[in-house]
Every structure is written in C-alpha cells, then in structure tokens.
Amino acid sequence: MCYTVVMKILTELQIENAVYEIAKKMCFEVDEKTLKKISDAYEKEDNRATKDALSDIIVNAKIAKNEHIPLCQDTGIVIAFCEIGGQIVIDGSFEKAINSGIKRAYSTEYLRKSVVKSPLDRVNTNDNTPCIIHTTITDGDKLKITLCPKGAGSENMGRVKMLTPASGEDGIIDFVVETVRLAGGKACPPLIVGVGIGGDLEECALLSKRALLRDIDDCSKDTHAKRLEDILYEKINALNIGAMGLKGKTTCLAVKVETFPCHIASLPVAVSLMCHANRHATCEL
Amino acid sequence: MNINIDDKNEFLSKIKTLKAGDRVYLSGTLLTARDAVHKELKNLIDNNEKLPYNFVNSIIYYAGPTDTPPEKIVGSIGPTTSQRMDSYAEYMKKLGVLAVIGKGERSDECKKIYLRDGITYFIATGGCGALLSKCVTSCEVVAFSHLGCESVKKLTVDNFPVTVCYDNEQGDIFNG
Numbered sequence A: 001m002c003y004t005v006v007m008k009i010l011t012e013l014q015i016e017n018a019v020y021e022i023a024k025k026m027c028f029e030v031d032e033k034t035l036k037k038i039s040d041a042y043e044k045e046d047n048r049a050t051k052d053a054l055s056d057i058i059v060n061a062k063i064a065k066n067e068h069i070p071l072c073q074d075t076g077i078v079i080a081f082c083e084i085g086g087q088i089v090i091d092g093s094f095e096k097a098i099n100s101g102i103k104r105a106y107s108t109e110y111l112r113k114s115v116v117k118s119p120l121d122r123v124n125t126n127d128n129t130p131c132i133i134h135t136t137i138t139d140g141d142k143l144k145i146t147l148c149p150k151g152a153g154s155e156n157m158g159r160v161k162m163l164t165p166a167s168g169e170d171g172i173i174d175f176v177v178e179t180v181r182l183a184g185g186k187a188c189p190p191l192i193v194g195v196g197i198g199g200d201l202e203e204c205a206l207l208s209k210r211a212l213l214r215d216i217d218d219c220s221k222d223t224h225a226k227r228l229e230d231i232l233y234e235k236i237n238a239l240n241i242g243a244m245g246l247k248g249k250t251t252c253l254a255v256k257v258e259t260f261p262c263h264i265a266s267l268p269v270a271v272s273l274m275c276h277a278n279r280h281a282t283c284e285l
Numbered sequence B: 001m002n003i004n005i006d007d008k009n010e011f012l013s014k015i016k017t018l019k020a021g022d023r024v025y026l027s028g029t030l031l032t033a034r035d036a037v038h039k040e041l042k043n044l045i046d047n048n049e050k051l052p053y054n055f056v057n058s059i060i061y062y063a064g065p066t067d068t069p070p071e072k073i074v075g076s077i078g079p080t081t082s083q084r085m086d087s088y089a090e091y092m093k094k095l096g097v098l099a100v101i102g103k104g105e106r107s108d109e110c111k112k113i114y115l116r117d118g119i120t121y122f123i124a125t126g127g128c129g130a131l132l133s134k135c136v137t138s139c140e141v142v143a144f145s146h147l148g149c150e151s152v153k154k155l156t157v158d159n160f161p162v163t164v165c166y167d168n169e170q171g172d173i174f175n176g
Helices: A012-023 A032-044 A048-067 A094-108 A165-183 A201-211 A223-237 B008-017 B035-046 B082-095 B108-117 B129-133 B145-150
Strands: A008-011 A077-085 A088-091 A132-138 A143-150 A159-163 A191-199 A252-262 A267-274 A281-284 B002-004 B023-032 B059-061 B099-102 B120-123 B136-143 B152-164
Touching: A008 A012, A012 A088, A012 A094, A012 A143, A012 A281, A032 A048, A032 A252, A048 B129, A048 B152, A077 A088, A077 A094, A077 A201, A094 A132, A159 A165, A159 A201, A165 A191, A165 A223, A165 A267, A191 A201, A191 A223, A201 A252, A201 A267, A223 A252, B002 B008, B035 B082, B035 B145, B082 B099, B082 B108, B108 B120
Parallel strands: A008 A088, A077 A132, A191 A252, B002 B023, B023 B059, B059 B099, B099 B120
Antiparallel strands: A077 A143, A143 A281, A159 A267, A191 A267, B023 B152, B120 B152, B136 B152
C-alpha cells in the first residue's frame, strides 16, 4: 500500500505572530453587534442609575477604540481554543508559540499581567502566561485559534452542578437562573450567558465556555436547545438585576446553550458568564 | 453633585444629604488597594505592626490598572469586584478610611459594618477602565510596590463619576 498525504507545515514563529496580531487588538474594541445590543438596552431602560451605567459602557467603548486604552483594567487570563487540522505539521512547540504571542502582546500593549505562578503562593509571572490552551484535532489543513481574555469578575461567578436526570429541564433552568441571580452586579452585566449541558464534569464546563464564543446574534441549531435559550433569556431578564446590578430590564444580552451526549445517570450543567465587553478574537492559518 | 474629597468636612456634610442611586463626581485624592494589599494590611494591624502608609481620611478605590504606557498618566483603571474585600470590612474604621469605591453587591455583614462605622460605599461602572482613566490627573505608587498592579497608588482625580449605594434611610441601590 502507498499513501500520499499532503501536509502543511506551520512554524512556531508563524503561529506566534498570528496569536500576537489578534491578542494585541482584543482588549481595545467591543464588536459592533454587542455594542448594538448595549445601545438597545440603553434606549429601553427607564431606571436613571442603570441608564447612567449603560451610557458609561457605550462611551467607554468609544474612548477605548479611539485612544487605544484597554476597555477594562482586567485584561484577563487568556484562554486559547485551538482547532488543529489533521494535515498540519507544527515545526516547533505549539504551546510555546501561543504563550510567546501572548507574552509579546501583553508587553507591547501595556496590558495587565494578571496571572500568578501558583494558586497557593500567588507570585505573579509578570508576563500574563501561561495561557489555558484547549486543542481539538479537526479534518483538513487549517489551524483556527480563538483567544478569550477572561476577567475574574465574571469568571468567579461561574458554576457547575452535577444534576441527575430527575431534575430535568426545570432543574437546569433553576440552576442557570440562580447562577445569574447570585452573580448580581459582580459579573458586570449585561451578560452573555454560556450554558453547557451534558458530557461530564469537565466537558460541560468546556461547553459553557465554548458557548460564549458563538456569534452574539445566532441561536442554537438544535430546536430543544434553542427553546431553552429563549426561556432562559426571558427568565434572566425578568430577574431585574440590570446593568451593573443597578436594577433594570437588561441583565443578559444573549444566552447560548451547548449540549453533548452523557451517561444515562447524569445531567451535568455548567454556566459561564461573560461581561458586557464580550472580548474574544479569532485567527486562521 | 461635585465633591472635593480632600476636604473631610465637605465630604461628610455632602454625603449625609445623598440618597442611594445618586451619582456624584469626586475630585481630589484616591488610594488604590485591592485583594493583596487588604491581606497585608490586615496582617500588619493584627500584629500591631507599623503601616507603610497613612490611610486616615482616605477613600480607597478597589482597582489594579493596566501598565502605564510612556507619555501617559495611567493605564485602564476601572473598579474590581468589591465582594472579595467584604471580609476586611472591620478594618476600614481601624485604618480611618472614609469611603470605598468598587463594583457590585456587598455581603449583608459588610453592609452592616459599613453603616455602623459610617463608611460610604460607592460604585463606579465596571468594565469602564478607559473612561475612568480620563479622570485621573496624576498617579504615584506610594506603598506595597512589590505587588505590581496591586500596589497602593495615590491618584488625583477630577470629576470621577461614582454612584452612592447605601444611605442612612435604609436605601440600598441593589435591594431597592
């Protein structure tokens, strides 16, 4: 037997450069679709203090973009979601490439170094690395990297719960709504709410994170998941938390539900919250 | 309303008239302090050791800015989540702090201590570090420099926008 497989070679430097290019922009701009939803929330808000906060958020986005000042002082720990085509050969270290790109961007753009070497002794690494890297192997010869600089305000409010099948859809809804209620103004609402259902303990958490990366205007292609997104959107916005917890009509801008098969005895659910800046950026090689 | 926060009497007399939800603009001096500084201050106070900086009559801003680029006064400097500083509520009066600025709800216990001790809790809009940086006219590291972005910085601010969270008539912006 004789095989001909076409491979594509990517060097460590090529990957580092691609990461650097998107990383140096991701903390300075809110994407247009997110900004539109925030402007809509401002228009329909009656509460004075909440309207002030939404106005601040809109003005902040303009200043950040025009004057190249980070939107938020918390420029996050970087999560890198990577899809590596099976036909790609990496000349060098993939992890090193990602971390070097981040290190460079956080240095040249004067972003905050928010990573400690150990959660126990808590000494800063001073370069905002290491990143948290998730990789999946896909078909083809493309490398796709999505970076998400995740701030702790919203991240600290995420939760996972191992429900059981008896809890059903009502149990899922109660848990998600409770999570947003407990987060209150601390996670910087209006939020994007990522929900992962199924898999196991770590898979549902990952699903909830990946959910946050979806286009803010899309909805699930799965009809059951889409129905759940609609129900959760209504219930969360009925909580009257509002922008920054100041009460109001808009607590979330979108709800994204992702599911995965699971064990007959399990119903894991995870909720990841994304603040109103909705920062993430993608590159492809 | 505008308040000159460097004048303690003006600050205290104006604060009395404000209601939860009122927006005020602060001008004068703020000191940044967040998780690591609070932890160190607590240890120093508990062990009766000398503090590296005088916090009497100060307003603490829970903030750790991005690095300052050349030619700039300060980086992005928005508020961090106040809840993580709830367990240090008892220490604010011991430090002589008048008010704190952060974002989000406080625990019931923390709120009770603040109201008892006359500590004002303001919030600034979270995620607005670019906007708030425009109100900073000077920035100088004055203590705990080894903590980097978490060090204590003395800021001079001009018309820094904050919202009053609690008032003396049981007003609570988060539970109104």
